[in-house]
Amino acid sequence: MSIKGNLEMEVRVLGSAREVGRSAVLLKSSSTNLLFDFGVLMQKEIGFPVHVQPKDVDAILLSHAHLDHSGALPLFYLSNGPKTYTTKLTLELSKLLIEDLLRISGFYLPFEYLDLLEMMRKTITINPNDKVKISPFEATFYDAGHIPGSSSILVEGEGKRILYTGDLNDEDTQLLRGADYEVGELDLLITESTYATEDHPPRSEVEKSFVEYAKEVVERGGTLFVPAFSVGRAQEIACVLSSHRFPYPIYMDGMALKTNEILFRYPEYLRDSKAFRKAINSVEVVTSWKQRKKIINTPSVIISPAGMLVGGAAVFYNQQIAQREKNAISIVAYQVQGTPGRTLLEKGLALVNGKPTKV
Template sequence: MNVQFLGGAGEVGRSAVSINDTLLLDFGTKTDAPPQYPVGDVSPDAVVVSHGHLDHVGAIPALLSGDDRPPIHWTPPTYELAMRLARDTLKLRGGTPLCPFTEEERSRVTEVSRTHGYRESFEAAGHRVEFFNAGHIPGSAHVLIDDGETRLLYTGDFHTDDQRLVSATTARPEADILICESTYADVEHEPRERVEKRFVESVRTTLWEGGTVVVPAFAIGRTQELMLICAAHDIDCYVDGMGVEVTRLVRRYPGFLRDPEAMARATSNARIVTGRDGQRKRIANEPTVIITTAGMLSGGPAMTYVPEIHANPVNKICFSGYQVEGTPGRQLLDTGSAEIGRQHLQVSAQLERYDFSAHADRHGLRTFLDSYADTPILVNHGDSCAWFAEELRTAGFEATAPSIGDGIEI
C-alpha cells in the first residue's frame, strides 16, 4: 500500500491522503488568508470522507471539474453537511480565485454521492472500506481500508469521551497501520462535567444580574452541544446563524445522535432568531443567552450582538472553543479589544473561555493508541505532530510524522 499526504500533515487544515494513487481520503481547506488547499494534481477513482468539517470536506466539489466523476463515499450527515458548507463557500467566495469550485461542480456532488452507515462494508476504487463511529460530530467516522494486503485505519477526528450530542468512539478495529489525528496531543482537557458546571454557574450569575451572555459557537457540533447543555439545566436561549440550519439537518438522522429525544427537547427550548426588523438588537438587550455563529467572531450574527453588548461590564462573551491565532476572537481574548464588524471595540463585557472540544486530548489519544501498541502509527492533523510522534516512540510505539507531499510505502 502506498500512502501520500497531500495536506493535514504537521498542520490542522486541508486534510487529504491518497491511497495507492486511486483512493482519496478527505479533501479539505485550510482557512488561512488566502485559503489553502491540498497539494498536487489529483484524479482519484473514488473518494472517502471522514466527516463534515471544512478542513476535511471544504474542497470536495473541486474534484468534479472537467470529466472527472469519482464516486464520493460518506455517512448521510457528512454528505448533508458538506453540501451546506459548499453552498456557504460559494456565497462567500463564489466567482473569485479564492473559491476552488463552481456552483455546477457543487451540484455534481449529488450525482456521485454514495452514503453508508457505520459498520456497512463497501467497495471504493478496488478497496474494501468500512466506517466506525468516531465520536466527533454526527456522522464522523474512522475509516478502515483494506487493499487485500494491508489494512489501514484512518482515524479522522475523534473523541474518546461522551458528549451530549454524540457518543464517544469505542471502535478499535484491527489494522496493520494507523493514520492518527493529534490536534490536542499536547493538551489535557478539563473534565467535561466540570467545564459544563462552570459554564452553567457563570451564565446563571449573569442572568440573575440582568446581563446578556453571547456564546460564539461553531455551527456544526458546538451549537447543538450548547443547546443540549442549556436545555438540560433549564436555561432559556436564543440560537442564531448557520447553527439553526445545521440543527435541523442533524435531527433528520437520529441514528447518528447520542440522544435524539434530548436534541428534540433542546430544539424546543431554544428560540430561533430570524434577524428580521431589528430582532437581534432587541434580543441583545435582554437578560438571556445567545448562541451564535461565528465561533471565532469572524462573521455571522455575532457581528451584531458583540457591538451591542460590549460596553456593559455585567454582560459576558463566553467563547466555547479554541480561538485560532489571528482571528478576532483570539485578539479579543488576548488584548480585550478587536475589530468586530468593521469597528474597533474596546470590550468592557466579561470575557470567558470554555473548552467544549470535540477532539480527544493527550490522555484520550494515548488511551486510544494503547490498542495499537504493535501497529506503526503515522501522526497527522496537528501543530505538534513531530513532537507527539517522538513522545510515542519514547513510549515504545513505532511512530512517524510525515510532511506534506511525503509518500510512504507500506
C-alpha cells in the same frame, strides 16, 4: 511516507500537517489511489491542500462535514471527478456548509455551485459500520463521535490495514455517543492531534462550570454570547444548557437553525434524540435583524455561528456584546491562527466599529 510489505504503499499528506485545517491525505497503492478528505484552511485568505489531479484519485473517503475536511472537495468535480464515499448525514451537512461558503465568502473560490451539485451526484452514501468495496480495498466507516455523521475509516486491502480517524472524540457528550470501536492490529494509524498535548478536565466539571458562569452573567443583567460552529457545537451547547435546566432565555441564530432541521431527520445518529428535540424546542430562534438588535440588550445566552467569528451573525454579536462590561463572550471551540476568534482568545481584542478593542 511508505508502508512496506509484500506490496508497497505511499502516503502523502497534502494538508493539515503541523496545522489545523485543509485536511487531506492521499493513499497510493500499486493499483488504486484513495484520498481521505480535502478541506480548506479558514484564515484571512482561504488555504487549500496541495493540488492533486482528479484523474490521479480513484475514490474519495470523506470523514465528516466540517469545512476543514470537506470544503475543497468540489474542486474534483470541475471535470469528471471520482466517486466520494461518506455517510448520508455527512453528505447533507457538507452541502449546507459548502453552499454557505460559496454564498457569503469574500474570498475567490475556484469552484461554483454547479460543481458542488456534481459532487453530490457522484457521492455514494453508506451507513455507519457498513463496508464498501473499492477494489482492491474494503472501507469501513465507524462512528467517530466528533459531530453527527462523522466517521473514522478503516481501509483493508493488499495485505494492509490502515485507520484514518478523522476528527475523533471517544467521550460521550450530551449530543453524541463517543467513538467506541475495535479494529484490531494496524499497519498504519493516521490520526488528528489537535489536543494531543492538552490535559482536559472531566467533561461533567466543564459543563457545570459553563452553566454556572452563564447564570452569573445573566443574573447580573448581562448577555452571554457563545460563538459556535453551526454543525455540532451549537447543538451541544443548547443540549448542555437544557440538561442542566438553565432557567433563562436562550437564543440561537444563523445556519445552526438549518442544521437543527437536518438533524431532526436523522435521530439514529444522536445519543438521545428526544433530549435533543427538547433542547432545541426550548431555544428561541432568531431570524431577523430586528430580533438581533433587541436581544443584545436582553439578559440571556445567544448561540450563533461562526465559531471562529469569521462571518455570519457572530460578527455582529461580537461587536455589540463586547461594548458592555456586564456582558461576556465564551469561546467553546478551537480557534485557528489568524482568525478573529484566536485574537479574542489570546489578546482579549474584538473589532468594535472597525477598531481592535479590549474586552
